[in-house]
Amino acid sequence: xxxxxxxxxxxxxxxxVMDPFSSVPVFxxxxxxxxxxxxxxxxxxxxxxxxxxxxxxxxxxxxxLSFLGIRFESFEIAGVLLMLIISLTFALGIxxxxxxxxxxxxxxIGVPLLSGPGTMLTSMLLASSFGLPxxxxxxxxxxxxxxxxxxxxxxxxxxxxxxxLEIMSRVMGVLLAAFAIEYIRKGLGL
Numbered sequence: 001x002x003x004x005x006x007x008x009x010x011x012x013x014x015x016x017v018m019d020p021f022s023s024v025p026v027f028x029x030x031x032x033x034x035x036x037x038x039x040x041x042x043x044x045x046x047x048x049x050x051x052x053x054x055x056x057x058x059x060x061x062x063x064x065l066s067f068l069g070i071r072f073e074s075f076e077i078a079g080v081l082l083m084l085i086i087s088l089t090f091a092l093g094i095x096x097x098x099x100x101x102x103x104x105x106x107x108x109i110g111v112p113l114l115s116g117p118g119t120m121l122t123s124m125l126l127a128s129s130f131g132l133p134x135x136x137x138x139x140x141x142x143x144x145x146x147x148x149x150x151x152x153x154x155x156x157x158x159x160x161x162x163x164x165l166e167i168m169s170r171v172m173g174v175l176l177a178a179f180a181i182e183y184i185r186k187g188l189g190l
Contacts, residue, residue: 002137006130010138011145013126016176017086017118018050020146021168024153040151047147050114054139057120058127072128076183079121084180086118091173093166114146125183 027046031039065075088094127135149156157165
């Protein structure tokens with residue numbers, strides 16, 4: 001039922017897409033005035049809601065596609081293309097639109113901070129390759145790892161700084177591009 005290799009591969013892809021390191025500065029600035037307990041609660045709520053959105057989309061996404069008359073193969077192609085674009089934005093530091101300040105409520109609940117469209121697309125693509133139970137386990141582990149990063153965000157920021165977080169985000173972009181290319185190769189039968 002569970003395959004540790006599949007779980008590790010799915011975890012890696014989901015963790016990269018969630019990119020909790022890029023959320024560290026935002027989380028710190030929005031929780032700066034929080035007491036230690038409130039910061040813990042904010043990180044917990046963010047991770048739990050991100051996990052809920054991840055699971056909800058993973059389990060109900062195929063039903064929604066069917067209802068809309070979209071073949072999974074079409075979704076896979078679109079998902080891989082978007083994954084490649086997302087990876088390029090991470091790796092090259094490109095922003096397609098000017099981001100506005102996100103309301104604190106959206107950041108605290110983890111959407112789209114952790115479980116955004118990229119996570120939703122990636123989870124469904126991974127489920128088709130690695131199996132639903134493995135992707136569920138990997139997604140929950142990625143949400144837990146993201147929780148730990150948010151929880152220790154102040155320490156992480158002190159250690160690696162803004163430039164270090166930027167470098168981590170770019171490296172994750174390159175890794176995500178490699179995952180996207182791998183899916184393209186599988187789709188072409190190479």
